[in-house]
Amino acid sequence: MDMAWSALGLSLKVAGWATALNLLLGVGVGFLLARARFPGRDLLDSLLTLPMVMPPTVLGYYLLVVLGRRGWLGSWLQESFGINLIFTWQGAVIAATIVAFPLVFKPARAAFEAVDGQLEQAARVLGVAEIGIFFRVTLPLAWRGILAGVLLAFARALGEFGATLMIAGSIPGKTQTLSVAVYEAVQAGQDEVASTLVLVTSAVCIAVLMAAGRLAPGRIANR
Amino acid sequence: MPLRFDKWLLAAAMALFGASVWAAELTVSAAASLTDAFREIARGYEAQHPGARVLLNFGASGALLQQIAKGAPVDVFASADQETMDQAQQQDLIAERRDFTRNALVLILPADSRLAPGALGDLAQDGVKRIAIGNPAVAPIGRYARRALENAKLWTAVESKIIHAQNVRQALDYVARSEVDAGFVFATDAAVMKDKVKVAFKVAPDVPMRYPIARIAASPNAGEAKRFVAYVLSPAGQAVLARHGFLQP
Amino acid sequence: MELEIDIRKTLRSGKRSFHLDVRLRSSGQRIVIYGPSGSGKSLTLKAVAGLMRPDSGRIRLGERILFDSRAGIDLAPQARQVAYLFQDYALFPHLTVRQNIGFGLAAGWLNPRRDMRHEAVDYWLGAFHLEHLAHQFPDELSGGQRQRTALARALASRPQALLLDEPFAALDSALRARMRAELDALQRRLGVPMILITHDEDDVAAFGEHVIGLRGGQVVAEPAACQAVEMAD
Numbered sequence: 001m002d003m004a005w006s007a008l009g010l011s012l013k014v015a016g017w018a019t020a021l022n023l024l025l026g027v028g029v030g031f032l033l034a035r036a037r038f039p040g041r042d043l044l045d046s047l048l049t050l051p052m053v054m055p056p057t058v059l060g061y062y063l064l065v066v067l068g069r070r071g072w073l074g075s076w077l078q079e080s081f082g083i084n085l086i087f088t089w090q091g092a093v094i095a096a097t098i099v100a101f102p103l104v105f106k107p108a109r110a111a112f113e114a115v116d117g118q119l120e121q122a123a124r125v126l127g128v129a130e131i132g133i134f135f136r137v138t139l140p141l142a143w144r145g146i147l148a149g150v151l152l153a154f155a156r157a158l159g160e161f162g163a164t165l166m167i168a169g170s171i172p173g174k175t176q177t178l179s180v181a182v183y184e185a186v187q188a189g190q191d192e193v194a195s196t197l198v199l200v201t202s203a204v205c206i207a208v209l210m211a212a213g214r215l216a217p218g219r220i221a222n223r
Numbered sequence: 224m225p226l227r228f229d230k231w232l233l234a235a236a237m238a239l240f241g242a243s244v245w246a247a248e249l250t251v252s253a254a255a256s257l258t259d260a261f262r263e264i265a266r267g268y269e270a271q272h273p274g275a276r277v278l279l280n281f282g283a284s285g286a287l288l289q290q291i292a293k294g295a296p297v298d299v300f301a302s303a304d305q306e307t308m309d310q311a312q313q314q315d316l317i318a319e320r321r322d323f324t325r326n327a328l329v330l331i332l333p334a335d336s337r338l339a340p341g342a343l344g345d346l347a348q349d350g351v352k353r354i355a356i357g358n359p360a361v362a363p364i365g366r367y368a369r370r371a372l373e374n375a376k377l378w379t380a381v382e383s384k385i386i387h388a389q390n391v392r393q394a395l396d397y398v399a400r401s402e403v404d405a406g407f408v409f410a411t412d413a414a415v416m417k418d419k420v421k422v423a424f425k426v427a428p429d430v431p432m433r434y435p436i437a438r439i440a441a442s443p444n445a446g447e448a449k450r451f452v453a454y455v456l457s458p459a460g461q462a463v464l465a466r467h468g469f470l471q472p
Numbered sequence: 473m474e475l476e477i478d479i480r481k482t483l484r485s486g487k488r489s490f491h492l493d494v495r496l497r498s499s500g501q502r503i504v505i506y507g508p509s510g511s512g513k514s515l516t517l518k519a520v521a522g523l524m525r526p527d528s529g530r531i532r533l534g535e536r537i538l539f540d541s542r543a544g545i546d547l548a549p550q551a552r553q554v555a556y557l558f559q560d561y562a563l564f565p566h567l568t569v570r571q572n573i574g575f576g577l578a579a580g581w582l583n584p585r586r587d588m589r590h591e592a593v594d595y596w597l598g599a600f601h602l603e604h605l606a607h608q609f610p611d612e613l614s615g616g617q618r619q620r621t622a623l624a625r626a627l628a629s630r631p632q633a634l635l636l637d638e639p640f641a642a643l644d645s646a647l648r649a650r651m652r653a654e655l656d657a658l659q660r661r662l663g664v665p666m667i668l669i670t671h672d673e674d675d676v677a678a679f680g681e682h683v684i685g686l687r688g689g690q691v692v693a694e695p696a697a698c699q700a701v702e703m704a705d
Contacts, residue, residue: 069401086402087353087386121523122562124549126576127629135581140566170358170387187286187389188360 004196006173007181008204014089014164014177015157018096022104022153025097027146030108031134045109052102056162063095063167085167092168092175096157103153104146111145112138155208158201178204247272247447250296252280252287254303254363254434255390256326256409260467261301267463268454275447283390285361291316291439298442299451301434303391303409304363308435320437323455325470327410328367328426333401334419341424343372346405347380355386355394355406363432364391368407371426395420411468433472473633473665474499479519479529479539492516492526492689500682502659505669507686513669516686517635520667521556522549533633555626557636561618563610569621570606573597576629596624616647623655627662634659636668640675652678 033045051059067074067085077083085091115138123133161179168175170184178201185194253261258281265277280287284302288311291297300317302308303326311317330346332338338350346354359365365387372378388394391408398406399419406420409432413422436455438448454460461471474497481492492512505513518524520531522538525546531539533554538547563572567583574584574593584590586607597603600620610618619639626634639655640648656678659666668679676683685692 064400064402116562118558118560118562119564121549122556122558122564123575125521125523125552125554125556126625127550127553128576128579129550132579132581136575136583137564140583165389170389184358184360187283187289188358189285189289189292190360 003172003176003181003193004200007176007178007197008200010089010173010176011158011178011201012204014092014096015154015160017093018100018157018160019104019150019154021093021097022101022157023146023150026101026104026149026153027108030105030110030146031112031138033105034109034112048105049102051098056099056160057166059099060095060163060166063091063098063163067091067094067167087169087171087175089168089175092160092164092177095163095167096160099160099163100153100156103156104149107149107152108142108146111142114145115141151208151211155205158204158208247274247444248276248278249298249444249447249451250278250280251299251301251451252282252291252295252297253301254284254287255281255357255392256303256364256412257281257301257434258392259415260411260464260469263463263467264455264460267459268451271454271459272450277451281392283357283362285363286390288316289361296442297439298444298448299436299438301436301455302363303432303434304366305430305433305435306366307363308437311437316440317437318440319449319452320435321452321456322433322472323436323452324434324461324464325472326432326434327470328364328371328407328428328432329410329413330405330423330426331395331398331408331413331420332405332423333398334421335401336404336421338404339423340405343375343377343426346372346384347377351381351404352384353386353403353405354381354384355388355397355403357391357394357407358387358389362388362390364394364407364409367428367432368426370429371407374429414468434469473501473534474532475503475520475534475633475665475667476530476532477516477520479516479526479531481515481519481524481526483515490689494686494689494691496684496691498682498684501663501665502679502681503665503667504676504680504683505667505686506671506673506676506680506683507692508671511686512689513671513686514637515689517556517637517667517669520552520633521554521635522547522552523556536632553629553631554633554635555629555631557619557622557626557634557639559637559639559641561610561622561642563618563622563625565610568607568609569602569613570597572610572621573602573624573628575625592628592630596628600624615643616651619643619651623658627664631664634664634666636666638670638672639668640670640672648674655679 029048033041065071069075069078069084074085077085085094119137120133123137128136159179161183164177165180170176170180178197182194182197185197251261261279265279268277269275284304284307287300288307291300291311292314300311308320312320330340340346340351356368357365359369369378372381386397386403388397391412394406395408395412395416397403399416405423413420436452438445438452442448476497478495483490492515494512494516505516507513515524519526520538526539526541528541537545538552539545564575567575568586570588570593571584571586573596574588574590577590577592578584597606600623602617602620602624605613605617613621640651643651668675670676
């Protein structure tokens with residue numbers, strides 16, 4: 001039972017950080033791709049969507065090769081800062097972030113593209129600076145679409161298994177998230193533990209979905 | 224028109240399913256450390272028995288047992304330790320078990336490691352930060368390693384450095400990649416990646432590490448299963464195992 | 473205040489291209505740019521507001537040079553201090569009438585609060601009889617109310633010129649006549665120079681102190697206009 005709570009806490013921590021990172025990155029990238037016009041924009045969009053269609057174990061393998069002690073990024077981190085991301089919860093956050101990233105940036109891009117450009121023009125003539133326009137006009141009109149993506153991303157990060165297992169391993173209390181704990185419990189024949197973990201995970205997912213339902217009102221944003 | 228369609232359907236069905244009914248297909252679940260040896264044994268068996276097909280399923284012995292216990296259609300089970308087979312026996316899953324080979328436990332390091340532990344006690348040093356073993360809950364290698372450390376009264380000292388791998392081959396991979404400083408694997412596993420890992424020392428086990436093989440009681444291919452087990456025990460099968468570094472049972 | 477426009481712009485869409493070449497100068501308080509749809513009126517007005525960047529040329533409003541391609545001047549729309557009334561008003565759907573009107577008065581990253589109190593906002597709410605609608609959202613307003621809100625929003629930041637893009641096109645004829653009269657009175661009272669683009673003759677009649685005809689992206693002499701002004705250079 002203790003193990004279930006620590007796995008839950010870890011899952012929430014990893015998924016929370018991953019979603020927060022994706023919110024920043026996804027909104028930023030979504031906005032950029034929605035507004036900037038440059039050759040190769042669609043190619044970039046496809047590349048950034050790749051983690052969504054790639055098998056998690058393939059992604060996990062790439063991450064292992066890049067972030068591992070022999071990888072170009074991993075060895076640099078090791079030499080410059082003494083940081084090793086493999087077998088750490090931070091590594092799990094990276095895996096979960098990458099896997100769930102397309103789920104935020106694609107709806108964000110669509111939401112930004114759906115904002116009437118004329119409203120932004122009106123704001124410009126009224127004297128508001130570009131940053132002000134983003135936070136006062138664009139974002140308030142796009143947040144509903146972004147939020148839908150963010151919730152999906154949170155659920156995806158919570159359930160991340162394949163890439164997490166390869167990068168972070170399964171260290172109870174440190175990197176053993178709920179999905180990994182279920183896998184191990186089943187492998188070890190610990191059915192009661194597995195059932196408990198599955199129930200806990202399901203309860204969390206239902207809570208997230210209900211919160212999502214509460215947050216999506218009927219009329220236009222920001223009432 | 225309808226009649227012809229039925230004939231097509233029948234022909235397609237026979238092509239799909241008939242093939243598997245007529246060929247003798249055998250599902251063998253074997254411990255991860257047997258991967259290379261059993262692949263070769265399977266090829267030898269198929270050569271000797273034309274029409275037979277051996278489907279191999281590798282993993283940590285404990286995980287394989289769970290699959291069988293939950294009803295997976297396995298015909299033969301080869302585990303890396305007695306304990307897993309004992310559990311299988313307790314659950315009335317097997318018939319006729321025999322020991323067919325033996326292995327040794329070694330501590331390995333990445334090939335370019337600058338550490339040089341000579342005995343288990345050296346693992347408690349600061350230089351060793353991460354040690355990979357198969358998860359003791361499911362992998363015999365993990366249990367052997369843990370018992371060895373406990374017997375040497377070192378378990379509490381190194382427990383915080385232990386990284387659990389899913390099975391012995393993953394532990395081997397972690398060492399090969401230098402993600403860990405050291406790892407416990409079977410001698411036969413170390414040989415598989417001898418260009419990427421080096422053996423630091425052998426660990427004397429408290430009991431000989433004998434591998435048992437058994438026919439699954441619920442298997443519908445009893446005859447074929449018996450023939451396969453016999454092949455593993457035969458001089459041909461034993462020669463393959465010896466070539467991969469396994470020891471006499 | 474004198475307005476001077478001398479701009480060129482080429483737009484391409486597939487195989488078709490449109491060349492805008494507008495040269496005019498006027499010192500009137502009320503300028504009407506009159507022409508059929510597709511003649512380039514909207515483009516010209518947007519160029520003055522800074523919402524469209526000409527390929528080359530110069531735009532001067534009073535003493536200030538808003539755009540000069542040779543000197544490398546191109547003031548951002550934020551800096552031009554003009555007001556632009558869009559054809560469909562472009563009211564912010566997520567803000568109340570009060571917040572819309574006060575939008576340009578609040579600097580920074582946050583929108584004005586719903587209960588914001590500002591002299592200019594309250595003044596314009598009163599001037600346009602919108603007090604009772606202050607807490608409504610744009611989708612709850614009628615066409616005429618929306619136009620007044622958009623006008624109030626434009627005027628609240630004390631612009632140096634008022635640019636109107638077919639302001640009455642979306643209204644029915646009865647409302648149109650009333651709104652023309654209101655705008656007429658308002659403009660006289662405020663004394664803010666006004667540039668209005670339209671394809672409606674009645675607008676020309678009501679506001680055409682100086683009328684410039686536009687057709688196919690070029691200034692033409694309009695026989696029905698009061699005065700056609702062309703810059704001879």
